[in-house]
Amino acid sequence: MPVSLDGxxxxLLGDSVEIDGRISWRDPSFHGQCEPLNAYxxxxxEGVALVEAGVAAHRDTIAAQLARLLCEGEKVTRVAVTRNEPDVISNLPNLVTAYGVETAYTPGVINPLDFFDDASAHLHMKSFGVDQHPALPGTRIMLGPDHWLEPVQTPLRLLSTIWYYDNGTRTLFTSDIFSxxxxxxxxxxxxxDVPVRTTLHDRMRRHLLAKFDWLTFSNLTEIIDGLEALFSRLEVDILAPSRGCPIVGAEAVKLYQSVLLDVLRDLGRNRPAAPAAQPQPGAQDQSVVATNRMIYSGFNTRDMGDGMHLLGGCFHAQMYGRSFHSHGTAYLVLGDEAALIVDTSHAKDAAPTADYVRAHLGDRKLFIFPTHEEYPHAGNLGGLLDAxxxxxxxxxxxxxxxxxPEAFAAGRFHTVAAGDSIDLGGRTITFLPAIIHDLPNTLWAWDDLTATMFVSDAFGFSHYETEECTLFSDELPTPPTVADSKQVLDLALYWTRFAEKEGLIGEMERLFAAYxxxxxxxxxxxVVTQPADLAELMNEALHSTTR
Structure with missing residues (x-):
């Protein structure tokens, strides 16, 4: 049954799951309780909108709830999502297909529907008739003459995230915060109910650190100041997170806001924030942000030798007045008896990826290793599982x-941890801790035959021409620079601008010494072929992001 939050x-739509070891953002102290996974x-x-799409595992429940709520002739024409992560958008293709969704409002510039293999073969969903609109602060999504959703830039986030404020019900949709x-x-x-402050403080602290592990070694002053300003500006009666129970009632809302600020003051290594030398992505004039584009430039492959292959797509990014290319690469590693795919390539490339893997796989057993669940790394997982x-x-x-849910129930997912390994026959893949990451449930990997380290979101840097998309670092016409790496860090790893870097750099040095x-x-x-030189460049780029 849908739950009314305001007449x-x-x-509230969606369903709850029992918290167990299968959920990364809950520490063991929450096990046995129930976690709502929400859409609203x-x-x-002027019509019906959904905030969040829910998870694919709850598609039938959400469909039944919508059937109860929609009046004759009503359609779900608009969906606004706060993040492009599976826990908020994996049900989106089902909504598009079933309910005539016309517009998706999203953070960033990538259409979330592009991440799904059954939808994304149609470039930017034009055959679905779905328009993607970046949700820009300062704009309004009109629901009636005096009723709107306002996109709100949150200073507390991990990946690209937008909150929304509904002025009609005074609801703040807060994504993975207040969850x-x-x-x-x-x-x-x-x-x-209004919880006990000390109990809430402990609970919120433990919950935040399960996903936002960087808070303990970061200067959070700028984030705290930004949240205080936001809470002062908006009158909020309901906090509506993408997961976890919604908080209803002005008194409870004020307590949650106050406790969050206290938790951040306690966790951070806080000091007055240094003024930025130039505007940061996300803090720029929204007329500039509105011109951002990421244009897909196609599927590429390269035989790297020694049974290793590069495959994946590249994006021509036009971001904040800059123009550059950014990779979305996967790797195929062939052993004598088995093969491993590191990440999955882009969902647009489900067919050519499958064809390329099939042409080289032979009778080997196939393992798929998404370094983490974020769609740039796991977006083609469904396509690979089907192929x-x-x-x-x-x-x-x-x-x-x-x-x-179906593939998981069929026993096709297997947990490995840092230190575990898989023998492919003639070469062994060892899983490593991800020192630099966005989602904390990320793993890196090591191939002993070629001494190749797969580092997911680390060691990213841009290039500038289509013919450079598969070149190794020593083949580029211009050597990578600190600015090329900082460009990627600023856009992809938001937390690095607040974090103290020496601990991270020390961990990297120890990992490189061991492998x-x-x-x-x-x-x-x-692909980096000068590890020592590029490691030094990465260190400089990390330091250059500090606010």
Whole structure:
């Protein structure tokens, strides 16, 4: 049943799951409780909108809830999502197909529907008739003459994130923040009581650190100041996170806001923020942000030798007045008896990726290793699972059951941890801790035959021409620079501008000493063939992001 949060205007959709070891953003102290995974139905005089799409595992539940709520002739024409992550958008293709969605409002410049293999073969979803609009602060999504959703830039985020404020119900949709509240078996999935402050502080602290692990070694002053300004400006009666119980009631909302600020003051290594030398991405004039584009420039492959292949797509990015290319690379590693795909390539390339893998796989067993669940790394997982019905997924596979329920139930997902290894026959892949990451349930990997380290979101740097998309670092016409790396860090790893870097650099040095790489294979940069030189460049780029 949908749960009313404000009369006939706002309803909670989705369902709850029991918290266990399969969910990465909950520490063991939450096990046995129930976690709501949310979408929100918002009715205005100018139609119905959804905030968040929910998870694929709950598609039938959400469809039944919408059937109860929609009046004759009503359609779900608009969906606004706060993040392009599986826990908020993996049900989006089902909504598009079933309900006539015309517009998706999203953070950033990538259409989230492009990440799904069954939808994304149609470039930018034009055959679906779905328009993607970047949700820009300062704009309004009109729901009626005096009723709107306002996109709100949040200073507390990991990946690209936008919050929304509904002026009609005074609801702030807060994505993965204010998401600590759970409920017992059979209880209402809404927090309507005012909790004890000390209990809430401990609970919120533990919950934040499960995903935002960088908070403990970062200067959070700028984030705290930004949140205080936002909370002062908006009158909020309901906090509506993408997961966890919504918080209903002005008194409870004020307490949650106050406790969040206290937690950040306690966690951070806080000091007055240094003024930025230039405007940062996300803080620029929205007329500049509105011109941002990422244009897909096609599928590429390269035989790297020694049974290793590069495959994937590249984007021509026009961001904040700059023009450059950014990789989205996967790697195929062939052993005598088995093969491993590191990340999945882009969902647009499901068919050519499958064809290329099939042409080289032979009778080998196939493992798929998404370094983490974010769609630039796992967006083609569904396509690979369909193309290779015997393939098995390995990695930190928490949360994947929410986006791929059938494959998970079929036993195709297998957990590995840092230190574990897989023998491919003639070469061994060892899984490593991800020192630099966005989602903390990321893993890196090491190939002993070629001394190649697969580093996911680390060692990213841009290039500038289409003919450079598959070149190694020593083949580029212009050597990578600190600015090329900082460009990627600013856009992809938001937290690095607040974090103290020496600890990270020390961890990297220790990992390189234990596994000395001859090559470094990133997802968002050229294959590095000069590890020592590029490691120094990466260190400089990390320091250059500090605010």
């Amino acid at each position: 006939e205007t706002l309803h 139905f918002l009715r205005g005089r 600590s509240a759970t409920h017992g078996q059979g209880a209402e999935p809404v927090m309507r 290779f019905p015997e393939a098995q997924v390995v990695g930190d596979v928490r949360n994947f059951h929410l986006a791929y 000395p790489p001859r090559r470094i294979a990133p997802a968002h940069g050229s």
